[in-house]
Amino acid sequence: MKETFFRSMTWLHTWVGLLVCWVLLLVFFAGTVSYYRYEISLWTKPEIHSDVLQAYQTDNLVHQLQEGQAYLSAHAENAKDWRINFPTERKPYLSYSWQTHPEPGERRGQFIEHIAHIDGQDMVTDIRGSRGGNFFYRLHFDLHYMPAKIARWIVGFCTMFMLLALISGIVIHKRIFKDFFSFRRNKGGRSWLDAHNISSVLALPYHLMITYTGLITLMLMYMPWGVITAYEGDARAFRAELKPGREQVAASGTPAPLIQLSTLLPAVKASWGNTPIKQVVISNIDDENSRISFYQNTQQSVTDLRIPLIFSGVSGEQLSQASDTPSAAHATHDTLMSLHTARFAEPVLRLFFFICGFMGCAMIATGTLLWAVKIRQKQQKLIKQGNKPSFGLRLVEGLNLTFIAGLPLATGAFFYANRLLPTQMADRAQWEVHSFFAVIFLTAVLAYFDRSLTSWRRVLGLSAVAFMAIPLLNWATSSQHLFQNIASHQWALAGFDLLSLLIGIALWFARRKLAQTHTKSSNRVAASASRANKGKRVPTASAKVASDPELSAKEGE
Amino acid sequence: MGSSAHSGNLYTLNANENGYHLGKFKVESQQFLPNQHRHQPFHLEQITVVLPNINWRAFISSQPINIMSRSFAAIFAGYLVAASACGLLALIMPLSAAQSTLTAMMLSFSFYAAAAIWAFSVRTSWQAWRDLLLISAILYIFILWVN
Numbered sequence: 001m002k003e004t005f006f007r008s009m010t011w012l013h014t015w016v017g018l019l020v021c022w023v024l025l026l027v028f029f030a031g032t033v034s035y036y037r038y039e040i041s042l043w044t045k046p047e048i049h050s051d052v053l054q055a056y057q058t059d060n061l062v063h064q065l066q067e068g069q070a071y072l073s074a075h076a077e078n079a080k081d082w083r084i085n086f087p088t089e090r091k092p093y094l095s096y097s098w099q100t101h102p103e104p105g106e107r108r109g110q111f112i113e114h115i116a117h118i119d120g121q122d123m124v125t126d127i128r129g130s131r132g133g134n135f136f137y138r139l140h141f142d143l144h145y146m147p148a149k150i151a152r153w154i155v156g157f158c159t160m161f162m163l164l165a166l167i168s169g170i171v172i173h174k175r176i177f178k179d180f181f182s183f184r185r186n187k188g189g190r191s192w193l194d195a196h197n198i199s200s201v202l203a204l205p206y207h208l209m210i211t212y213t214g215l216i217t218l219m220l221m222y223m224p225w226g227v228i229t230a231y232e233g234d235a236r237a238f239r240a241e242l243k244p245g246r247e248q249v250a251a252s253g254t255p256a257p258l259i260q261l262s263t264l265l266p267a268v269k270a271s272w273g274n275t276p277i278k279q280v281v282i283s284n285i286d287d288e289n290s291r292i293s294f295y296q297n298t299q300q301s302v303t304d305l306r307i308p309l310i311f312s313g314v315s316g317e318q319l320s321q322a323s324d325t326p327s328a329a330h331a332t333h334d335t336l337m338s339l340h341t342a343r344f345a346e347p348v349l350r351l352f353f354f355i356c357g358f359m360g361c362a363m364i365a366t367g368t369l370l371w372a373v374k375i376r377q378k379q380q381k382l383i384k385q386g387n388k389p390s391f392g393l394r395l396v397e398g399l400n401l402t403f404i405a406g407l408p409l410a411t412g413a414f415f416y417a418n419r420l421l422p423t424q425m426a427d428r429a430q431w432e433v434h435s436f437f438a439v440i441f442l443t444a445v446l447a448y449f450d451r452s453l454t455s456w457r458r459v460l461g462l463s464a465v466a467f468m469a470i471p472l473l474n475w476a477t478s479s480q481h482l483f484q485n486i487a488s489h490q491w492a493l494a495g496f497d498l499l500s501l502l503i504g505i506a507l508w509f510a511r512r513k514l515a516q517t518h519t520k521s522s523n524r525v526a527a528s529a530s531r532a533n534k535g536k537r538v539p540t541a542s543a544k545v546a547s548d549p550e551l552s553a554k555e556g557e
Numbered sequence: 558m559g560s561s562a563h564s565g566n567l568y569t570l571n572a573n574e575n576g577y578h579l580g581k582f583k584v585e586s587q588q589f590l591p592n593q594h595r596h597q598p599f600h601l602e603q604i605t606v607v608l609p610n611i612n613w614r615a616f617i618s619s620q621p622i623n624i625m626s627r628s629f630a631a632i633f634a635g636y637l638v639a640a641s642a643c644g645l646l647a648l649i650m651p652l653s654a655a656q657s658t659l660t661a662m663m664l665s666f667s668f669y670a671a672a673a674i675w676a677f678s679v680r681t682s683w684q685a686w687r688d689l690l691l692i693s694a695i696l697y698i699f700i701l702w703v704n
Contacts, residue, residue: 005678012677163670215666223665225640226647226658229700241655329656333663 006172013168014371018396020158021368022403027155028364029407030140031210032357034133035342035350036499038090039492041132044418046478047124053092053490054118056276056297061086065262065280067120068096072282073258080109082282084261088297090492096123129428130418135436141218144433149221156222162211169200189373196366199359206356207363213340216333242330243307254288256314261292264311267318268294271309282313290314298343347491365404372396398447405459406443408507412466413439415500419477453514460511467504471497626682634689635672641696642668648703 033040042048057064068084076082079098087094097113114123131138138144143151200207215222220235231238261280268277278297284290290313310320326334338344342353375393376383383389389397417435421428446455474497475481485494643665650657672692676685 008677009674012674160666160669160673163666164673167670167674212666216663219662219665223640223643223662225644225665226661229644229704230647230654230658230661238655238658242659327653327656329652329659329663333659336663 009168009171013165013172016161016168017165017364017367018371020161021364022399023154023158024162025361025364025368025403026143026407027140027158028357028360030136031214032354032361033411034137034140035345035354035357036496037133037137039133039496040136041130041134042091042492043474043496044130044132044415045127046419046474047127048093048115049478049480049485049490049493051117051119052115052124054087054094055092056087058274058276061265061277062262063120064094064116065265066260067116068280069258069261071096071114071123072098075114076112079285080283082285084280085113086277086279086297088276088278092490092492126423128418128423129425130432131429132418135414135433141214144437152218152221156215156218159211159214163208163215166204166207166211170204173197173201189370189377192366192370192373196363196370199362199366203356203359203363206353207360209339210357210360213336216336217340249284249289249291251284252288255286256288256290258282258286258290258313259316264292264294264316267311267316268309272296281308284313288314291319347495365400368396368400369404372400394451397451398444401447401451401455401459402440402444405456405463406440408503409443409459409463409466410436410439412463412470415470416466416473419473457511457514460507460514464504464507464511467500467507470500470504623682627676627685630682630685630689631673631676634686634693635669635676637693638672638689638696639665639669641693641700645696645700645703648700 064086065084068082072079072082072084076098078101080101081099083097083099085091085095085097094116095113096116097111099111100109102109113127114125115127116123141152141155142148143154220227224233224235227233227235227238261282276297277294279295281293281295282290283293292311292313293308294311295308308320309318311318342350345353372393375396376389379387379389379393388394414432414436417432421431421435425431443459446459471482474493480488480490480493482494482497485491485497643661646661646664647654647658650660652660672689676689679685679688
């Protein structure tokens with residue numbers, strides 16, 4: 001379409017990237033945050049920070065199963081299913097939970113989870129309503145305030161665009177290895193380009209992997225055509241063949257007593273040895289067709305087949321065999337899925353994934369900042385003559401401020417809402433989410449009136465202070481503060497505080513950096529600023545690099 | 558087609574290489590004019606309305622239409638290619654049904670990406686449509702044939 005393939009791809013990269021970058025930034029940001037989904041969920045429930053956290057104990061299984069069964073039959077007689085959740089590395093507590101039957105008009109019943117104290121005495125039942133890390137996890141493919149189905153199509157569309165932007169980005173990047181090692185500081189737009197290149201190239205395998213596997217996680221929705229030709233559209237049959245353990249057996253209606261769960265432990269041990277058990281699910285309770293499924297804790301392995309051991313709840317007969325070797329395609333699919341979710345990642349690797357995800361955010365953010373810088377530079381002459389910047393430029397600059405600076409602040413607001421909203425508030429979990437979006441909205445309002453560096457500094461400064469104060473917030477609103485958590489080796493909780501502190505400091509540096517460039521460049525652009533809109537507009541982030549000739553010479557359209 | 562003899566006609570349409578011209582027309586009395594213009598010095602004979610002479614070929618290859626056409630080709634025809642390739646592969650791969658379906662679905666997004674790149678790299682936008690639709694048609698015929 002342009003004269004050469006190279007030029008076409010440059011054009012494609014710019015526009016495909018720009019069109020969807022803010023949705024992608026939201027998705028990347030929320031996805032990156034949800035690498036710490038369980039840790040966040042733990043942090044957002046201060047009720048269980050003391051006397052609850054424990055490790056998996058093989059010796060105690062019989063006792064815990066008996067206690068759980070007794071507790072559930074006393075408290076959840078009419079539930080749809082029961083779950084006994086054993087402590088894992090990332091969810092270090094024992095809990096008994098159940099799902100109620102859906103009320104008319106509901107798709108699924110309510111989940112209720114009671115958490116056991118270490119001493120085995122009473123249970124923690126009054127946990128504040130919060131979606132915790134699940135909010136970010138859902139946000140990254142279900143968005144919010146819209147039906148999940150529409151949101152997933154939007155996210156899928158944007159992900160496909162991202163894949164195209166990555167491929168075309170590789171094509172146009174002739175000097176991929178040379179640029180990898182060059183970062184020119186304080187060179188205005190040149191530096192933004194270098195930052196874009198570095199954040200893209202350094203984590204390129206990660207970016208490609210996460211984008212492609214992202215599409216694969218929802219491929220049954222996006223690309224059902226294989227099922228349609230090979231299974232004549234019967235997705236249920238396909239799923240049943242894929243995951244034999246997932247088939248649901250309907251209740252027969254004939255009551256029959258449930259056996260003691262602990263009597264099944266020898267059979268589980270015979271199949272799995274001493275591999276930790278993650279969860280026991282009991283469905284169709286007290287029915288002839290009741291089923292008891294044991295799930296393994298597959299934390300450490302890359303593939304996560306989740307093939308359970310299933311027993312009849314009446315006779316205790318084992319109904320499924322321990323998993324046989326998976327087929328190649330199945331294993332590939334599983335590996336791709338766990339690469340996306342990083343569920344196998346131990347703390348150091350998880351941190352590495354988190355950093356890569358953050359680099360993805362940086363790649364998207366620097367890309368769109370770079371676009372704004374270049375367009376402002378093109379319009380510099382007109383702006384100097386007192387004209388307004390074009391609508392497109394104002395829109396992009398506004399959205400940049402809203403999302404790039406607004407997302408960290410909104411995340412901070414979510415954590416503060418979690419600790420400061422009254423615990424008995426109606427719809428509490430939902431109000432935490434509302435406060436997240438309210439902050440984004442307020443940033444957007446600010447961006448509508450003022451997109452100058454001052455605004456960037458204000459928003460970044462506010463989020464820096466908010467994040468640096470999170471350990472203090474935790475100190476004031478939880479029974480365990482940072483030093484106690486370090487002393488008791490609760491690394492999930494201590495890590496949350498420390499990472500927040502680190503992020504706060506990083507945001508503060510970003511703010512200071514902007515303050516410096518502002519004073520340095522204000523002389524240079526003061527003239528243009530005072531002429532534009534009678535001095536109302538202070539130079540924006542892009543104005544400070546408006547006079548960089550190298551930039552426009554390098555890139556195409 | 559051009560005609561200069563238009564006396565007595567109210568409207569004539571003349572065409573030349575610059576476009577279509579609405580011919581001059583004479584108004585005998587002022588009754589044709591809107592009220593507010595009645596007393597203004599106004600010579601209707603001098604009005605020539607120039608409508609653009611639409612060159613469809615040029616219009617189609619103009620930048621915005623070209624981009625839109627290619628984008629739609631990439632998004633929709635590209636999806637068609639990916640979908641039919643996915644459907645065909647699920648049928649013909651020498652693996653079990655579940656395995657080949659899984660593999661076909663996993664691969665399909667790379668076909669989609671390749672098709673989209675193709676749509677933006679061929680010379681004209683109609684070529685993009687032609688290629689992608691042709692490929693999906695062939696794949697679809699294969700699906701019917703295998704079935």
